[in-house]
Amino acid sequence: MGLPQHDAYVFASTRKGYWRTAHSKTLSYSLTNRKLEQLGLMNMSKTLQSIQCD
Template identity: 90%
Template sequence: MFEEIHRKMRGWLQYYSIGKLTNFIQRLDKWLRVRIRQYIWKQWKKFKTKVTNLQKLGLSQRDAYVFASTRKGYWRTAHSKTLSYSLTNRKLEQL
């Protein structure tokens, strides 16, 4: 997945001019981080897996249970503050 995103980014960067580049890269960076969080959340299919991984990321057991039982969709969950604070940009870079 990451290689495909990297390929597309290179193509987009070559397509857009330097003037539009800064704003485009910032929006693309934000979108990619949310997309990666969504992909990770989707991989944690089972409730128990979600709770375990959220606890590894620093959430308390109670908060992990509450958040793992959400009925929101993958994209909306990826935008949540809880997942953004748990899967920080620094942790995403380590992947």
């Protein structure tokens, strides 16, 4: 998903908690909103904005 295999292994083997891992630069780089949309997942930011504007 955009990371070298070694970097992905190191990142997956972290002992940090889920919350801290979710806010890391590595995850932000490898799982962008565009990639998540390509996987068929909803963009929650866009959904929330459309609800608030209606």
